[in-house]
Amino acid sequence: MKQQKRDRRSQRTQRLVSAAFAEIMTEKSYEKILVQDILDRAGIGRTTFYAHYFDKEDVLNHIVEQELAMLTGHIAQAAQGQRIIPSLELFVHAYASANQQLRALICSSAGKPLLDALQAALCRMIEPTLSTLCTERRSPPIPLPVVSEYLAGAFLTLFKWWVTADMPYPPEQMDSIFQQLALPGVWAMLKEK
């Protein structure tokens, strides 16, 4: 339904709009962005815009989808099962791409959908791994969904802080910090009985 408009039209306008939107988002908060701003910046007409998108929110969703796809893409590439959570890959990806778009998205309250989706994606990835680790030693003292939520959230907290603070440390160090802080609790839980 929501895809119809986008899919069967030219790529050009989409690129222009995405670029313009990303640019504007680094300058003012999502709520204050007008459709007119996007038109001006992208250099396209009103009609064209509404031929591709339903409204401003549709553009945001588009961007979020893109960004999420990039992130989960990098997650998938990482050999699974090795570590519980592919934290290093995510830190590295963000560091390498260094796009302001991601930063603006994470800071703004409009980025909540992205962060929520990431959290959910991480949880979906963590829980099975955790589950197999656990059946070997049976009966977890803490419900597994809670543990995955914690792990995903702990990672995202550090990730958010790091991106917001303009990535003051290299990705390797951030990964190491995450491992040191967040994982001992999980190991301890798995060991006891």
Place this chain on the structure above:
Amino acid sequence: MKQQKRDRRSQRTQRLVSAAFAEIMTEKSYEKILVQDILDRAGIGRTTFYAHYFDKEDVLNHIVEQELAMLTGHIAQAAQGQRIIPSLELFVHAYASANQQLRALICSSAGKPLLDALQAALCRMIEPTLSTLCTERRSPPIPLPVVSEYLAGAFLTLFKWWVTADMPYPPEQMDSIFQQLALPGVWAMLKEK
């Protein structure tokens, strides 16, 4: 500046508006709430509303301030320095008050200001405690601001999940879970060296 209107007018209207707003927020997302909705629900006139508030956002800020004051109030009551973070008090408070307002706020993207403020408040509380614990054993391997950010975020992640999931466990258990998962990493960091 922003306070002028609110402070010098009657309390009655504020109560009506707050109640109406909290009610509506459990029914539709913040973005979709119209001023007219508030007027209808609160049973007040347009003129009266704008005599007290600048706009819809002003109401939201008002509510956020209230909620934040309640939470930080409960934090302050907790004897400080005992534990690094007064997690139990926060779980208990949320459980006892059981207000839908808090839940709606946390779920909606409009609640980001509240969560950010809470995160900041927790950090401000954690860092000094952490700092004293650390000078005794000198030179932390991980920058302390990062550690406080992690701790506050790890707590809030669990808190958010718990509230969103309608508080399926008693506060004591949640506190215990938090202690088991999030703290070992911090102790380990403090011990080494």
Place this chain on the structure above:
DNA sequence: TCGGTAGCAAACACGCTGTTCTTCAAAATG
């Protein structure tokens, strides 16, 4: 050469906002 496609500009109706003005009732004041 001609249909189809993608675009622009202008104009528009609509919905919501925030303001203004007029009226009214209930307090406060003497």
Place this chain on the structure above:
DNA sequence: CATTTTGAAGAACAGCGTGTTTGCTACCGA
């Protein structure tokens, strides 16, 4: 008890942003 003062209601209004419609242009492929 009469009279100011105050807070609020209602209606009307201008302003702005949205999303749609219309008419026109340009390009592209058969």
